Amino acid sequence: MPITIEDVPGRPVSYRMASVDDHVGEPATLWTDRLPADRWGDRVPAVRRDPDGTRRWFVDGEPVPLPVQERWQEAVDGELASPAGRLHAMDQQGVDVSVLYPTAAGPAGQVLGRVTDPELELACVRAYNDWLVEEWAAASPRFVPLCLVPLHPVEAAVTELERAVGMGHRGLVYPALPSLVRADAPELTAQGHAKLWQACAALDVPVSFHSGAAAEIMAPVPGAASPGYAAALEAINEPVSSALFVAHLLLSQVLAPHPGLKAVFGENSLGWMGFALETMDYLVSVDRLNIDTYPVMPSEVFARQCFCVGSYEHLAEVTTDAVPLRSVLWSTSHPGPGSTWPDTPVTVANALARVAEPACRQVLWENAAQLYRLAEVVAVAAPAGGV
C-alpha cells in the first residue's frame, strides 16, 4: 500500500519511503539470555545501576558512556521496543521499510568492539545478529537487519558476515575508526581489511560507517552546558564530524580498489558533503600533492560507491554536482536525538518542496530499494498488505 501523507496540505505523496538509518533498542537481557553465565559471568553485556542509581550498560565489566543515554533508553523501554510497536509507529510516520542499526551496541557497533577477548567479542556479536533476525526481521519483512562483526581478526569477521548474511542480514555496520575503539584493532587502511571489503562486495551488502562513534573527532561540549544544550550541540556536530572519516576513506583509497563495495555514511546529513568532496578533488588535482597516486578522483569514487543520508535538509538546495540524487538516501533516524519522529511526514514534505516527483521517489525509495534489494521485501510483504 503506497503511503499517502494526507495531513500535509498541498502535497499528497504517493511513493514509498525506506528509512535507511533507524536504531533498534536492545533489551537489557539480550546478551544475558544468550551467553552462558558460567563461562563469562559479569563480562556479559547487561544493564546495571551505577552507584548513583543511573541505569547504564556494562560491557566486559566496564560502564559504557553512550551519548544522550536517557533519550535512547526511553526508546528501549517504551513501546518502540517491540516490533509490533515499531510497525505501528512506522505506519503513522509513513515509513514502509526500516533499516536497523544498534543502540546499546553503539550506532556504529563500536561498543562490542571494546571487548578484548576474541571469543567473548564473537559470542556477543553473534548473539546480536541472531537476536535481530529472530526478533525483528522474522516479525516483518519491513525490517531490514544490518549485522555486526568482530573487529579482529579479519577471518572471524568474514566468517560472521557470511553467516549473518546467510540468515537474512543485508548490510554490515562497522566503526570507521577501529583503532580508537580498541587499540589493537587494525585501521581501515590495513591490508587485512581488504578481505572484509571483498566479502561485502561478493555478498552484495553495503558497509555502513555511522556518525558519532568516536568522541575524538568531535568538538567537546562546553563544560558548563546543560544536558539539553549538550544534546543539541551533539545533534548538530555528530553528522558533520563524519567529514573526517569520509575523507580518510576516500583519500586513503580504502574504497577505490573495490568498485563493487558500497558504503553508506549513516546519519551524516547532506549539506556539507559537496564541499568536502570538492576539497578532496581540489587538493588531489590542483594542489598536486598526491595526484600520481590517485587513478580515480575521490568524488568519482563517492559517486560510484557511496551514499549519504538526509532526513530534513532541503534537498533541492543541498544536492550538487558532487552529491547527485543517486547518492542520497533518506531516514527518520528513529529514535535517536536527531530523529524526525513524530513529525516525519511534514518534515519530509518540507525537505522535498520544489523537488520533482521522480527525484523524490528516487531518494525516498529507489536508491535504498536497489542497495538493500527491497523489491524482494515488497514482493514478500505485498500479499499480506504490510507494505
Add this chain to the structure above:
Amino acid sequence: MLLRHGLVSADSHACVTPDAFTARMSRQRWGDRIPQVREVEQDGRLVERWVVDGRVMSTRCVVNCAAVMGDPLRRTFAQRWEEVPRIAYDPLARLQALDSDGVDGEVLFFNDPLDSISLPFLADAEYELACVQAYNDALAEWRRASDHYIPLALVPYLGGGEAAATEVRRAHEQGHRGVVMVAEPSMADPRLPHFTDPAWDPLWAVCQELAMPVNWHAHAGIRLLPPQWQKLQALRRTAAFVVQPQFVGDFLLSGLADRFPGLVLVCAETGAGWLAYVMQSADRRWERDQMWRDGARTRPSEIVHRQVRVTFWYERAGIGMRDLIGVDNILWASDYPHGTSSYPRSWELIDKVLAGVGDAERRKLLCENVLRVYGVPAHAAAGTATTSG
C-alpha cells in the same frame, strides 16, 4: 580602495619579514625568545626556519608561499629566506602581482611563523602580548603602504578579556579591520575560558563597537584528526577545512550572538556549503527543543544571515546553496600565496565556479560583500563596470 577589477580576496596570507619581531621587541627583555628566522640543521643540511620561543615552527619551509615559487605542481617550498619571492613579502611588489591576476586587494591573515593550528606565543601573558603587538605593528605597515590591504590583528589570550579588548582597540587605530582567533580557546589552552564564557565579553563588545569581525581560519586552532591519520598529507589538509563547522553551532545557540548582535563571525578557508547544513540543523534543534526558552532568543538561521560569513575559492557546492546561505554572506578568497591559491589564474577558476551566476550576484560574491563586511570604502576606477562600497 580603488577597484580596477572588482575582485577582492577575503583570505590571503601576509608574509612578515624576518625583522618583524626582532625590530620591535626588546632584546634585553626577551633575548632569544624573540620570534626570528634562524639557520637550523634539518636532515643533515642547513636551512632557515622561523624559531619562536626556542621552537622551530616548521619542518617544511621558512615561509609558506607555494603558489609563487614557480613550481606548477606546488611542491617547492622556500628553505631559505633568500628563496622567498618579493611578491610574497613586499607589499608593493605583491600588489603588482595581484594586479596581473586581476585582483584588487586582500584581507590579510597570517603566514609563518604563525599558522592555523599552532599558537606559538602562548607561554605567558607578557611574552604573548609583546609578540602579538609586534606582529600587529608589522602588519599595520602593509595598510600604511596601501589601502588595498585589509589587515587582521591577532589578539592576546592570556591576559583576559579586557587586555584583549585593549589590544583590539589599539590595532584598530593602526588600520586593522578584524581579528583572527582560535575557534575554541579552551581547546587551545586549558587555562583559557570557553568561547561563550562571559569572560570574553569585553573583547566581543569592542569588536562589535568597532565593527571588527572575528575571523576563524581553516583549523582555527583545533586538532580533531586522530594522530594515526596525521601521516597522510592530503587528509591532514582536508581535515583543516572540515572541523570548523562543529564550532558554529555553539555560536548560534549559546546566546552569545544575541548578547552581541553586531558581532560578525567570518569562517575563512573552510568553504561555504557546510553552513547550509549547520543552519538547518541548528534551526531544527532550536525549534524542536524550544531553545528560545533557554536564552537562544533568535532563530539560528536568522543569526547566520545577521552575523556569519563564509568564503569560497574552488567550491561549486556552496554557490549552488547561496539562496539558503544568503548571497550576501559568501566571500571570494584566493588563499594567496598558499598552495591552494587560485593565483595566477583566479578569473579562470571564478568563471568555472560561478558559471550561471548573474552579474549582480557575482559582484556581491567577488567584492561587494567583503568590502561591506570589513567596512572598507571603495570606488570603481574609471572605465570599469564594478560598483561597490
